[in-house]
Amino acid sequence: MIAITLLISSCQSPTKDNNMKNDSADIPGRKWWKEAVVYQIYPRSFKDAKGDGVGDLKGIISKLDYIKSLGVSVIWLNPIFSSPNADNGYDISDYRGIMKDFGTMEDFDAMLKGMHERGLKLVLDLVANHSSDEHEWFRQSRSSGTNPYRDYYHWWPAEKGKPPFRPGSFEVDGSGWRFDAATNAYYLHYFSFRQPDLNWENPKLRKEIFDMMNFWFDKGVDGFRMDVIPFIAKDTTFPVITQKDIDEKYNGGWDQYLASGPHLHDYLKEMNKEALSKHDVMSVAEGAGVTAATAHNFVDEDRNELNMLYHFEGVSLGYLPGKFKEMDPKGYSLVEFKKIYSKWDSVFEEKGWGTIYLGNHDQPRMVTRWGNDAPEWRALSSKMLTTFLLTMRATPYYFGGDELGMNNIKFDKIDDYRDIESINMYKQIKNKGGDLNEFLNAQKISARDNSRTPFQWDSSANAGFTTGTPWLKVNPNYKTVNVAAQETDANSCLNYFRKMVKLRKENLILVYGKYALLDRENPNVYAYTRELNGKKLLVILNFTNNPASANTGIDVSKAKVLIDNYADAPVNGQLKPYEAVVYEL
Ligand code: GLC
Numbered sequence: 001m002i003a004i005t006l007l008i009s010s011c012q013s014p015t016k017d018n019n020m021k022n023d024s025a026d027i028p029g030r031k032w033w034k035e036a037v038v039y040q041i042y043p044r045s046f047k048d049a050k051g052d053g054v055g056d057l058k059g060i061i062s063k064l065d066y067i068k069s070l071g072v073s074v075i076w077l078n079p080i081f082s083s084p085n086a087d088n089g090y091d092i093s094d095y096r097g098i099m100k101d102f103g104t105m106e107d108f109d110a111m112l113k114g115m116h117e118r119g120l121k122l123v124l125d126l127v128a129n130h131s132s133d134e135h136e137w138f139r140q141s142r143s144s145g146t147n148p149y150r151d152y153y154h155w156w157p158a159e160k161g162k163p164p165f166r167p168g169s170f171e172v173d174g175s176g177w178r179f180d181a182a183t184n185a186y187y188l189h190y191f192s193f194r195q196p197d198l199n200w201e202n203p204k205l206r207k208e209i210f211d212m213m214n215f216w217f218d219k220g221v222d223g224f225r226m227d228v229i230p231f232i233a234k235d236t237t238f239p240v241i242t243q244k245d246i247d248e249k250y251n252g253g254w255d256q257y258l259a260s261g262p263h264l265h266d267y268l269k270e271m272n273k274e275a276l277s278k279h280d281v282m283s284v285a286e287g288a289g290v291t292a293a294t295a296h297n298f299v300d301e302d303r304n305e306l307n308m309l310y311h312f313e314g315v316s317l318g319y320l321p322g323k324f325k326e327m328d329p330k331g332y333s334l335v336e337f338k339k340i341y342s343k344w345d346s347v348f349e350e351k352g353w354g355t356i357y358l359g360n361h362d363q364p365r366m367v368t369r370w371g372n373d374a375p376e377w378r379a380l381s382s383k384m385l386t387t388f389l390l391t392m393r394a395t396p397y398y399f400g401g402d403e404l405g406m407n408n409i410k411f412d413k414i415d416d417y418r419d420i421e422s423i424n425m426y427k428q429i430k431n432k433g434g435d436l437n438e439f440l441n442a443q444k445i446s447a448r449d450n451s452r453t454p455f456q457w458d459s460s461a462n463a464g465f466t467t468g469t470p471w472l473k474v475n476p477n478y479k480t481v482n483v484a485a486q487e488t489d490a491n492s493c494l495n496y497f498r499k500m501v502k503l504r505k506e507n508l509i510l511v512y513g514k515y516a517l518l519d520r521e522n523p524n525v526y527a528y529t530r531e532l533n534g535k536k537l538l539v540i541l542n543f544t545n546n547p548a549s550a551n552t553g554i555d556v557s558k559a560k561v562l563i564d565n566y567a568d569a570p571v572n573g574q575l576k577p578y579e580a581v582v583y584e585l
Helices: 019-026 057-062 064-070 105-117 136-143 203-219 243-248 254-258 264-274 334-347 366-370 378-389 420-431 436-446 483-487 493-506 508-512
Strands: 038-041 074-077 094-098 121-126 155-157 177-180 185-188 223-226 282-286 308-310 395-399 514-518 525-532 535-542 560-564 580-584
Touching (some): 038 064, 057 064, 064 105, 094 105, 094 203, 105 121, 105 203, 203 264, 334 525, 366 378, 366 436, 378 395, 378 493, 378 535, 378 580, 420 436, 493 508, 508 535
Parallel strands (some): 038 074, 038 395, 074 121, 121 223, 223 282
Antiparallel strands (some): 155 185, 177 185, 525 535, 535 580
């Protein structure tokens, strides 16, 4: 049985000695969104109040006290707008309407009110690179070459021949152009053909988007997470790009030539001026294709664009090159992992502000991918990863369910998947005569549906998520891994998460303190210090299922243990498997 020591007498209630009280006046650039812990909810899978197997806003309302009890301060909801759900809401047919499956605008207003009453802020998902093909703008646009909405999308007349290749991520044939007979032209879609790309070159379209953002801000929404936002700007001359160009000029990354077009930062500045700057809100870009070299252009304060972005370097680690999201059987290298997160810390050392995450709706479950989901290690390694996320200098984005240590479901059959990405990639590999078993095995680790399975509330049927048939299967381990069971266990992942959130909230050193990596080449242990105004913390994380130690050069014999995921702190520097410990030096 694992017990947790929590010797946080100095952290439990902010006292005179407490960092927060003492240091806050001396910290420049404080912002609520830097100090936030963002909790991401996948509405489709969170809680179904009406019994049709799909989560909904009333379900979220019924769980607001639970969310509040976590201590988090911001909720990010995946898209809740009207949508035919080709890509689970990332295909919006009305930006000002609520998806029927999820409820009504009255439900939304009640949900937002309930959040604000509890001091929780709400961040919505802005999906503005593309709409649904069922959006009225697209219906109009495709109806004739002279329709006023024609230029809301990208069209390539067939008289000019076939358009230069662009990839369509979710398409079986891999093409990002689709022929539309009505006007004898192709339209562009970087994702599925049900998600036509919007034309940001058109000032009318931009105004529609900014007005729509203000509509939600006027309702009281506290910010937006911006879906694939670097993709909104393209080279709309659509030059021919060969594989050689991609390899040589674009560093092998398809998103680097598809995205970040010439006017991207003009558009973001305009968005800031017309919408973001008018409200006290936060903005975070899904930074597809953004590198350490380009990140500042998005988030530096004097740029007047966005507040934060999240990069893909961390979550891309460990996959085999040339394969579709297939893990290297050797796993990932902790030394590389440390290098990436240390680099991204240093990127924002002087300017800008970072984010940190290990899971979301596009990633597998954190504990399966980065920890160890074998029954004996699941809880311990999950707590260790939670410790990492909440002790770094960056705003943590924590995916709902990770606080329970929920892990991948690992489907055996393609029929169990609901995600367009898995289903169409399977068809693509099948058409090419590829190895479907290899693909299905790889998906057990990397498929997006692994993180989208219903939230596990209790041990009743369907984990208490729904009284109907869940839209995606429930992980069979819900009988033991669920909120009800963890509420009553002081040592549960859930209660550990609450303690870590509290520790971060009450110690601004964990938010703003300088980060320094120790014992860089240690392949098993991640160790670092955080330092602020003369105070120093040491974080030590064993990423393996064996005892390990780190050469930190720091004497901890007199240090205070602030939190440990075992009952006893390490003796003689010997960490137990997946041990996580935070010392105050
Ligand atoms: C983003 C979303 C993902 C979606 C894609 C297309 O990456 O996070 O879920 O499928 O954009 O909108």
